[in-house]
Amino acid sequence: MLSAAARGLGRVSRTSSSPFRAFSSVGSNFGSVDHGFTDDRIDKAADPEKRAFTYFMLGGARFMYASTARVLLIKFVSSMSASADVLAMASAEFELGAIDPGTTVTVKWRGKPIFIRNRTEDEIAEAKAVGMGELRDQETDEVRVQKDNWLVVLGICTHLGCVPISGAGDYNGWFCPCHGSHYDVSGRIRKGPAPLNLEVPPYKFTAEDKILIG
Structure with missing residues (x-):
């Protein structure tokens, strides 16, 4: 049997080498030693x-x-x-009384040419007699006018934006000399490269012989 001294020495040795004691000793220094904060x-x-x-x-x-x-x-x-001058250009009023039957006048709206044509009875009958099968961009004459004798269209060819000549071409409507597009007296494309009819701008009659475009 071991003596009391030996047993005591063994207890001291085991205590000093305990991993828990070492962890406790090291763990006390885990906090930062930098006092900058x-x-x-x-x-x-x-x-x-x-x-x-x-x-x-x-x-x-x-x-x-x-x-x-x-x-x-x-x-x-x-x-x-929109500024005041832009609003002023948004609409324009035009007198129709000076336009003789069978003639076309060109006015300007928003910087673009507008054709206003006073059609004769023969021209009205001719436009209404065209069958839809003859048209590339199929529109009846009735949907393009508000009054039979007055045709109002944007004077810009729908091909490349040229300005057609009034009263010319194979259909006595408009002819674009740039690339040979022919429009009838309803402003509908009948021949040539243009894909669409002349555009009808927004307008209304403010009196018997006066229209407001825009």
Whole structure:
């Protein structure tokens, strides 16, 4: 049997080499030894004047940002609104009394030529007699006019945007000399490369001999 001293020595040895004791000793140093957080931080409570200045600068910056955003928004909305001269060009009124039967006048609307033709009875009958099978862009004459004797069309060829000649071509309507498109007295494409009829702009009669285009 071991003596009491030996047993005591064994207990001391086992205690000093215990892994739990070693872990406890090392673990006590896991915390950071860098005191930068404590040394370098700004203690706002210690300097009320600096805190007030910081709040003032932040508030001023936010005010300037909001003001700039407001100005930009106002300018953007203003740019989307039509100016007075643009609104004036949006519609135009024209007198029809001076246009003789069988003749065409050219007026300008929004910078584009508009053909206004006072058609004769023969021209009206000719336009209505055309069958749909003869037309590339099939439209009856009735859907293109509000009054039989008045035809109002945009004077731009639907091929490449040239301006056709009135009272010319194989159908006595309009002829585009640029590429040889022929339109009839209803402004419908009958021959040549143009794919569509002459466009009918929005218009209405404000009096018996007066129209408002636009």
